[in-house]
Amino acid sequence: MEPRVTEDNLRMQGCAVVTGGARGIGRAVCESLASAGCNVAVNHSSAGSAQIAADFARSLEERFGVSARAFEADVSSFEAAASLLEDAACALGPVRVLVNNAGITKDGLMMRMKEEDFDRVIAVNLKGTYNCCRAALPGMVKARQGRIVNMSSVVGVFGNAGQANYAASKAGIIGLTKSLAREVASRNVTVNAVAPGFIDTDMTRAMSEKAREAALSRIASKRLGRPEDVANAVAFLASDAAGYITGQVIGVDGGISL
Incomplete structure (x- = not known):
């Protein structure tokens, strides 16, 4: 399915960096931004995904007439x-849009969670968001x-059994977002x-099928969301049309938070 965001309703300038952009939600975000005329840097984290990311970047150029490149980087490292x-x-070109989407x-x-598993999720999801924000801000x-635009989760708002590390990282992203918004709004x-x-x-x-059914029962719209649903919200927040919106957390959840 092609993204519904077009140059007719969004105006993009410069380059957009999308971390974790080669698959899933990140891939759909890259497509939405490219469809709005934005050059796109598709970040991926390993040599194993290099060919997929490179092929995807080329397809963005062919389909949308923008410049796109694939870049390997583990965002948990500030230097990377x-x-x-x-x-x-x-x-x-100058980075004007940053979408912190990389996450694991x-x-x-908790009683069985290894320390390294907690640390790694925080390092990629939360520290990675800090690293990229810090590098892009000057x-x-x-x-x-x-x-x-930082990718949080409803799990960061409500929590979820068995995901203490993931929920903590996503809740931290909300606090980071609101604090940073106050610092740079005047700029x-x-x-x-x-x-x-x-x-x-x-x-x-x-x-598991049981877990999926339990999730669906809590969603007001009675369906799972599509990556494009999230990408459209990200593209709006990245556009000039959202210039007076900052420090907000936009739920794209089909009503699960009602």
Whole structure:
């Protein structure tokens, strides 16, 4: 399905960096931003996904007439995140949009959760968001133009048994978003978060049938969300149309939070 966001209703300028952009929600975000005329840096985290990311970047160029490149970087490393932002700017133009979408899960009940599993989820999901924000901000503040969209989750708002590490990381992203929004609003840089509910991705497909049915029973719209549902919200927050919106957490959850 093609994204519904077009140049007719969104105006993009410069380059957008999307972490974790090669698959799932990140992939749909890249498509929405490219369809709005934005050059896109597709971040992926490992050599194993390099070919997929490179092929996807080429398809964005062919389909939407923008410039797109794939960049490998583990955003849990500040040095790697800083290099990602610098390389993207050199290749595609000033970074005007940053979408912190990279995230992992290592689920387990707290009593059995390994310390390294807790630390790794925090390092990628929360510290990775800090790393990329910190690297992108100087250019955005200097230009007095920037949009940062951080990917949180309804789990960060309500919690979820067996996901203490993931929930903590996503709740931390909400606090980071609101605090950073206060710091840079006067520089015409907005910082918002999107909190997806249960979205039809590889992550939710790995759930047991019983768990999926339990999730569906809580969703008012009685369906899982699509990656495009989240991507459309991200693209709006990244556009000029959302210039007076900052420090907000937008739920894209089909009514599970009602």
